[in-house]
């Protein structure tokens with residue numbers, strides 16, 4: 001098991017917890033991915049599952065968008081996923097027994113319904129959805145047993161929401177109310193879907209989009 005993250009303390013801590021190996025990676029860096037894959041090949045000898053899960057939010061409306069920040073979020077949320085798919089496929093193709101693997105790209109409900117206060121985030125997550133399908137069909141047509149699917153969580157209680165949750169006392173209730181279940185997801189509820197997509201149980205699932213949003217996108221809000 002390999003953990004890669006830009007935050008060395010956090011990533012190394014998680015790797016220790018699960019008995020894995022840690023590599024520091026900026027997902028927006030082509031050279032970073034090349035070096036990560038070389039490390040995985042040397043240490044593990046194969047790559048079975050790649051979870052492209054790193055992501056950031058921006059919180060700038062279209063009127064406030066700063067170009068450098070736009071480039072940064074595109075780099076992390078979209079270029080990072082593209083590079084992960086590209087480098088991941090190259091290593092999965094070398095797997096003993098032939099090209100095989102599962103790639104999971106984290107998108108969001110923001111791929112379907114835009115966040116007006118964060119058009120850049122919405123644009124990247126929407127793009128990840130079709131990037132995933134293009135990768136899936138390419139691999140299937142090439143005869144690789146490499147699957148690629150997108151995972152679309154709803155509001156989930158993680159660090160990425162901390163600034164928004166801390167902005168005002170009512171924010172937690174507002175995030176909870178986004179789902180008709182009346183609560184945010186726990187991270188393990190999202191991880192369980194990723195685990196299914198990673199597994200051979202999902203052997204006929206590719207190019208698919210998996211919502212795990214507590215029913216958020218299933219009904220008209222407030223009616």
Ligand SMILES: NC(=O)c1ccc[n+]([C@@H]2O[C@H](COP(=O)([O-])OP(=O)(O)OC[C@H]3O[C@@H](n4cnc5c(N)ncnc54)[C@H](O)[C@@H]3O)[C@@H](O)[C@H]2O)c1
Nearest residue numbers: 005006007026027053054055108153154155156158159160
């Ligand atoms: N939490 C939610 O409500 C929610 C909802 C929908 C989708 N998502 C998506 O889920 C994914 C995981 O986010 P999370 O909720 O666990 O938030 P998080 O902030 O806890 O985790 C994001 C991780 O990405 C890492 N990261 C950021 N920039 C990076 C870079 N350049 N290179 C490598 N790693 C980098 C961070 O260090 C962090 O560990 C993201 O893609 C996010 O957009 C989250």
